[in-house]
Amino acid sequence: MAQRPLSAPAPATAGNGPQPMDHSQMDHGKMDHSPTGGHDHGAMIADFLRRFWVCLALSVPVVAGSMMFQNLVGHQFTFPYSTPLLLGLATAIYLYGGWPFLSGTVRELRSRQPGMMTLVAVAISVAYGYSVAVTLGWLRGMDLFLELATLIDIMLLGHYLEMKSVAGASHALELLVQLLPADAHRKEGDTIRDVKVTALAVGDVVLVRPGERIPTDGEVTDGSSAVNESMLTGESVPVQKATGGKVIAGAVNGEGALSIRVTHQGADSYLSKVVKMVGEAQNTKSQTQTLADRAAGWLTAVSLAGGLGTLAAWLWLGKGAAFAIERMVTVMVTACPHALGVAIPLVVAISTAISARKGLLIRNRTAFEEARKITAMVFDKTGTLTEGAFGVTRVKVLATGLDEAALLGMTAALEQQSQHPIAQGIVREAHKRGLALPSVQDFQSLTGKGVAATVTGRPVVVASPGYLQEKNIALPADAVSNGTETVVFVLLDGQLAGYVALADRIRTDSKEAVQRLQAQGIKVYMATGDNQQVADAVAKELGLDGVYAQVLPDQKVKIVQDLQAQGQFVAMTGDGVNDAPALAQANVGIAVGSGTDIAAETADIILVNSKPTDITNLVEFGKATYGKMMQNLFWATGYNVIALPLAAGILYPHFVLSPAIGAVLMSASTVIVALNAQLLRRSLK
Structure with missing residues (x-):
């Protein structure tokens, strides 16, 4: 194995399915993208919208009959049986509109994970219970029916808007499902x-x-x-x-x-595998999602403790039960970790679905997000930086009693057992010349070195230059005439009988990909089994930072390890089979290959096309996705830092945040996070 620096002193082929999304718990990390799950998702959205419109209609007389509204407009609305009527309407709103939150609380408590639903349920239950007690004369004070009605209305509307955003995020994957006639x-x-x-x-x-x-x-x-x-x-x-x-x-x-x-x-089928892989990726929590979940858990605890503390503080200050309960309700509603709950999963859903449509299949969410850290990119040459469609340029016969057609036919007979681009190029040339290929027996693959078999009773080996060096066989002086050819040697009866030279063109977008990566401060290297002269010619044309030539598959692991030892965050591209150890060793393993081969189990990310610019897009997508996650986390947590003290009444009597306004702010923060996630589509175009 040889490595030669080019322009720098220091030194790349490639469980369980989605769980149904339970919106009663609002666990946005569990989204079902199957056709059935999509149908259930649509039914949930319709249910929230229906509950919103019903409760909004019931809220009109409740708001009109509230003392706060009448004082605000300066007019007294009186009608028969107003008190029992308002109590009945408020009860209907509480039970019908609040049911998703009340039932969700039961599930959260059963799983011992109180969260958003618990906060909302406690807030509306306290407001409703206190108002009933006041209405029936059990307590003195002013009812909170107006706050209760408007709070439930706003919560239902906020959930509906957020669910619509999630539905839009998974729409790209649903389109994939619908592609099959x-x-x-x-x-x-x-x-x-x-x-x-x-x-x-x-x-x-x-x-x-x-x-x-x-x-x-x-x-x-x-x-x-x-x-x-x-x-x-x-x-x-x-x-x-x-x-x-x-x-x-x-x-x-x-x-x-x-x-x-x-x-x-x-x-x-390829489509089914794509849908499964994308669904699994969307349901896999990354480190960022775990951080958001932990923050949401702490915020739930802070909200419950803060609400009870606010209640106790205002009662101790002698402000009365109605005011104290209103402050507690406002704190619990305002501090709901809803925005945190949707901040990361929505970005995940959008980025994963769009990436799949662009030929990037994400198997490991954490690796995708960490693509932003890549400092060294190791490319394989054949089929990645080059087209991989080799054409025979020369056939040289060195043994007596053998002609060019016989040598090429014998070589093609062995190589037709292989799917390697070089082998396919030799077979294509033999078919093009109309050669009849002899039969072979005892075929065997020499890992990283070539192939061997028996042809018409004679042992034949088709091998790389490294094999000849291993056997102490001198390379012909004219074996490599220029820097763009790859040469395979043919041994007959253990003696060098000739060689076949092939050329592989560099892909048109390889240079652009290398330049874009280098512009982001990423060192670009190439690891290839080809000889040093061929490797150097390709590396020089592309302007690579370093090249490793005559590399066996198992030696690529050492290359990755050496770069990591230098402090580099390494991405490795390989075919997912021979390069599996190196893919597993790399910080980010990228499998490249044809659209029908997506079985690279050791890779973190699979590129449907072997285009170098796809790898560049991967890095840029990873950075854009992580940036959106951080923006959403900053907004979701920063909002609470400002809103919580206001909800508790820190500016009283100059400013008092009502429960309804608190609900508006909470819902607005969630909508803002959702809209910001949607802006990711522009970055991933």
């Missing part, structure tokens, strides 16, 4: 039969007409067309598909008809 045109011999997509089996062939959505993951068996996969992979340009091409369920077919053989169905 219900029916498919299955080919049955010479006939075509329309069947449900759920009835398809692996191996079935379906017809997709122009303009239709592709019903299943599969392989094109006939036809040619440009397919729009933007909603699934973030790739804005339609991708041309022909025989042998892979297609994804939910993509939109272009101008041509395609026959597709089903390769994945149901839960194994």
Whole structure:
């Protein structure tokens, strides 16, 4: 393994599903994005809106009959049986409008986690109980029916607006669910039969007409067309598909008809995996969410203690029960940790869903947020910084009795067992020349070095330069003629028989990605199994900070460890298989690969496309997401620092905050946090 600095003295391929959202507890970290969960979510939103309108209508006579309102407008409203009527209306508002909070309190207390619902329930229950006692003559004072009615109205409206925001955040994921068509045109011999997509089996062939959505993951068996996969992979340009091409369920077919053989169905389809992964990511609490939960728990305790303390203080000062209870109610309502409850989960829902639409699948929320800390980015070369579509440039025969066609055919026969881009390039060249490939026996993979097999009774090895050095075989002087070629060597009977040179073009957006990362102070390195000359040529063209050449998969772990030992926060990109140890070792593991391969279990984040700019977007998205979280936490906690003393009556008699105004401020803080989270969409465009 060799490492050579280029422009700097110091030294990159890639449980449980979502839980239903219970809005009676307002646990916004548990959002169900399944179609059924979405339906329940919509029913909850409609229920809160219905309760709001009913309670608002009932509140009109309650407000009009209150002494405070009559004194405010300077007019006395009198009507028969006004006292029992107001008591009955207030009771209806308390029971019907307050039911979500009262029932939510029971669940919070059962789980021994008193929170928002408990605070609201205690506040409205105290206000209602005190007002009933005054109305029935058990206590002397002024009832709080006006405060009770307006408080419940505002709380219902605030919850409705907040739930609408959460629904909007998960809408992008619901769109993914809706992408899959219900029916498919299955080919049955010479006939075509329309069947449900759920009835398809692996191996079935379906017809997709122009303009239709592709019903299943599969392989094109006939036809040619440009397919729009933007909603699934973030790739804005339609991708041309022909025989042998892979297609994804939910993509939109272009101008041509395609026959597709089903390769994945149901839960194994790419779309299903995306939905599952995004749902799990949205339900995974990061360190920031844990911090917000802890703060909300402390705020609940402070609210309960502060409310009781305020009650005791004003009673001790002799202000009377009505005033003291009003202050207590105001403190409890104003200090509800509702904004804290929605501050982080709403940002998580928005960022995760939008990232998925742009081809960034987040498996680890904490790693995504910590992308802002990255100081060193290690790229793999083939298929990431380069296109990965190798073409044969030279075939050199060194052994006597062997011609170019025989050498290339023998090499292709071994390489057709591999999915590596270099191997595929050799096989394509052999097919292009119309070569008949000999059969192979005893095939084996030499990890990180090459492949070996028996061809027509003779042992053949197709290997990298490192293998030759290991075997003390001298490299031909003309094996590498320029810095852009990759060379694989062919050994026949243990002797060097020749080599095949291939070239891989650098991706058009690689230089832009490197420059954008470096502009953010991130050192960019490349780790590749290619020889030093090829690696240096690519690194020089891209302006990398360092390059590691002739690296075996297990050596990439050492590269990551060395950078971490230097104090770097390292992101590693790999294919998720050979690079699994390095991905696990890195602070942020990024798997890159094709849209149908998202099984990189060791990666924190999966990039559907292997575009370098996607990795740059990941860093920028992580920073934008973390910034919104911090803004929301600052607002949600800062609001309480100012509002709590006012609610307790610290400025009395110059200023007194009523329970209704306290509820308005609390709801407003939640709405502001929700709207601020929605602004994240601009940052993630």
